[in-house]
Amino acid sequence: MVSPAPWPSAEAVWAALEGIPDPEIPVVNVVEMGIVREVQVHEGRATITMTPTFSGCPALHTIRESLEHAVRKLGLEAEVRTVLSPPWSTDWISPEAKQRLERYGIAPPKPVGDLIQLEPSPTRCPRCGSLDTTLKNSFGSTLCKSIYVCNTCHEPFEGFKAV
Template structure:
């Protein structure tokens, strides 16, 4: 089987359809995890940074990226993960932040330029009613990148992304 070489743009488009395995309303590109795409003849290399170094979905992300590129007809695919530079919530695309909110997850505040992770939670709005009258009920949610909250205005529990 002979196929024409793909372009980097085609690969990026395919990767934009790869959902985050833990949050299906956003893709791996929406989350800013895909760092580089290289096309060299019939070989494609994709480098991504997981949201956390101990991400339990690392193998799922790697496999999904490889499958998306192979679906373009590419046989020679290399998918690499890197922890340098570390992923930051500032890489999440703006429209993805709104989809997170609509899904019921409070998007993170900007992490800023500080190399330090703050232990004090940033002000968080309820993704359902928009109130700032919320309280954190757990520093760790179902994944390491989220906290658990309850809105005292609408009484709904929700998850909120940590800013890193």
């Protein structure tokens, strides 16, 4: 008879972390946002490596606590480390999460490589799908978003900054 593994595996920890919503955008979780970089489990202790989205993001504190809480619920001790390198990029947000952002009403971030193009691709209105939109303000309700207005349906909307 094979005895059960004494501690939850790293896969089990990843699965638990996928249950943590982003505090500011609850339709996506912290794993698919690319915030959790690494999970290691050793002798009843999980070491989670996370990277901040924006340096001044007030949600970081909450995210860190949620990570610790989720790990402890599996019966493991938790250590959460923060790394700055490589710096977080919106390119790490999973394709599924980008689709969910759009359905939620937030234009998903464009590929970061786009920023160096002379004429970056237009931002699509998440409400009506029009590409005739205007950036009104680089800054929005949270550090990660900008404010746009759609020239077709005339509704304002938020778009994720590409960083």
